[in-house]
Amino acid sequence: MTTIEPGWYPDPADPATQRYWDGGAWIGKPVPADAEPPAEPEPVEPEPEPLPTSYGDTATPDAAVQSLPMDQRYGEGPPPRVIQRVPGATQPPDTVPIRSLGVTVGWITQRDVSRILGGRVLAHPGQRFVARIVDVLCMLALNAVVNGYFIYQMMQTFWPYFLEAAAASDPADVEVPQRLSDQLWVVLLIALGLWFAYEVPATLNTGQTLGKRLMGIKVVSLAPVNLGWGRLLLRWAYAALPLICFPFGAVLWILDGIWCIRDRPFRQCLHDKSPGTAVVEVGSETADPDKEPSR
Secondary structure (H helix, E strand, C coil): CCCCCCEEEEECCEEEEEEEECCCCEEEEEEECCCCCCCCCCCCCCCCCCCCCCCCCCCCCHHHEEECCCCHHHCCCCCCEEEECCCCCCCCCCEEEEEECCEEEEEEEHHHHHHHHCCCCECCHHHHHHHHHHHHHHHHHHHHHHCHHHHHHHHHHHHHHHHHHHHCCCHHHCCCCHHHHHHHHHHHHHHHHHHHHHHHHHHHHHCCCHHHHHHCEEEEECCCCCCCHHHHHHHHHHHHHHHHHCCHHHHHHHHHHHHHHCCCCCCCCHHHHCCCEEEEEHHHCCCCHHHCCCC
16 A cells, blocks of 8 residues: 555545545545545544543542532532542542441542532531421420320220239230230321421421421532422431331431431431432521522
8 A cells, every 4th residue: 555646545444435545544534435525635633532530539430420410500610529439549639528327438529519508508416406306396296186096095005904014923924915006006107197297398398397497407409409209208208217116216216316417528317318418507598599409
């Protein structure tokens, strides 16, 4: 081929086109085989350079970056992204760790944290604790009114069994009344229904239960989408359903409530993790509403 004069010839890789041979290599863009070629071939546009895959950390592979959906409420620039921790990776500069079950699973930049929060201030764990106490007191009052009759019926069955078991040499020999188990499930299901009716619709409408309203805090979405019934049902279920396994579920419920004390970077409880929610101070909402995350 080195003896062939420069000019336009059929492309060996694609006979339907012709390309320019400069005497040593094929150059320029191909043109259709039946077209009149120009005097000089058009240069081939260079391929775009790949985007950087880390924040100056060569140990972070491109698979370690997970992007959130584009949304103008995050402001200009690329969407916030999470750098997942992989073997051999070190924490990039100007980032904060993301922890799950006490283990660092990735990092996110301080700037992206601020963009996701949209100018809001995260609620203090003490505010959440007091708000939860108020909500529990409200739930006890609701159960006394709505569930009181069924609790009374259950206690009438339980008390004779308790006295008999206390007087027996071996309490295990005293058979638990089947009726007591049925009444317990009725009371428990009514209590869960009241909890759902008290918390989920109020959180969907305003982000606040009565306790959160008194403490000046509210539930918000960390993603640029509104909270819906599905996400709030998931959030409520993580907090409520462990109590069905009482008393063991109560340990998980307490662990869930105190998780936000050490969680970073959004001070989430365990029931905030899957639905992607956080609790912020209502008085901190001074940012542009068009650039704030939705509820």
